[in-house]
Amino acid sequence: MHRFFVPFESIFETKVVFPAEISFQIRKVLRLSDGEKVAVLDNSGLTRLVTLELTGNGSVEGVVQETIRENRELPIHLDLYVSLTSREKFEWVLQKTTEAGVSRIIPFISERSLIHGNEKDPDLKKQQRRVAIMREAAEQCERSLLPTLEPAVSFQDAIRSVSGTGTNLLFWEEERERTIWQALDTADRNPSRISLMTGPEGGFTEMEAQFAQSHGWQLVTLGSRILRMETAAIAAILQTAYEIDRRKSLP
Structure with a gap:
């Protein structure tokens, strides 16, 4: 239907x-x-x-x-902070993370982001296209609720926006040991909201990682392989959603 x-x-x-x-x-x-x-x-x-x-x-x-x-949503609210990139990649991220269950997507611009300039204030036609992609993905995968797409912000503003609240995970290729599972072990057992951040094609700089850490974000790894930026975004959502579902099934 x-x-x-x-x-x-x-x-x-x-x-x-x-x-x-x-x-x-x-x-x-x-x-x-x-x-x-x-x-x-x-x-x-x-x-x-x-x-x-x-x-x-x-x-x-x-x-x-x-x-x-109907209730076909994840048991928690998942926010994804994702670096702006080329139109094709960004639209793919919007589509696939919507299918995976993301609640809110916040684009940001960091030092190595491919897109800068006026993307903080995209034209109406571009924004409507992005929202339509997310709506069609939500319809196709039979979601109950639409995710929200926020305006783009700077990396620093993105980090500060949730500083000191909830569970905040930044995925960094230089972090080799701390996994999602370990990070969630130190968080609330039943968090209502988790914020995830994945970087641009060139990754986060060491200074950016340190800035995030100083504002309460945990640095975590997605594994031993280096993923494309769009792959990292979907992997972060899927791994986190799986782990939350698994934990909620525990006695």
């Missing part, structure tokens, strides 16, 4: 009025028919099972048949 995140203002008690871009997707891209059933999500955890009504003017509405509450 196809799933669509729809703005709350388009959802009524007994019907859904699909926005123009989703109506176009339903009619022209997916070629769904009148009477077919789809799932409509409002980003609150509620899912409405809807029967489509294709009108003559090109718009699409839906009759709500049933409303259910």
Whole structure:
């Protein structure tokens, strides 16, 4: 069954009025028919099972048949701080980390980041494209909630933004011993939020790693191999999510 995140203002008690871009997707891209059933999500955890009504003017509405509450999210809130990079790589990171269960993505610019300049204030079209990539990924993997994409910040501001709060892990290729498992052993057994930070193509500088450490971030390794920056981002999310799930299953 196809799933669509729809703005709350388009959802009524007994019907859904699909926005123009989703109506176009339903009619022209997916070629769904009148009477077919789809799932409509409002980003609150509620899912409405809807029967489509294709009108003559090109718009699409839906009759709500049933409303259910789903929980397909990770048991904790995972924030990913990821270095800005080329458009193709960054969009891949947005897509794959959304599929992996990230809650919030905060791009940052560090000394070795490939992208600098006006990326702290991307144009509206670029931001809309990025959000659409995340929304489509969340629909495809049947998530209950959409992750949030924040504006880009400097490395220093990213580090300071969570200093002294929660569990904060910075993945650094020069750290050879401390693993995610060891880092979480020193954290709360049941944290509600974990912040993860992965670096640019050239990695973090030693000064940046020391700066993070001085603000309460733990330096951890993703293993003995050097990963591409986009691979490191998805590996960090997956390893952390697996370990949290494993720990929650323990007596």
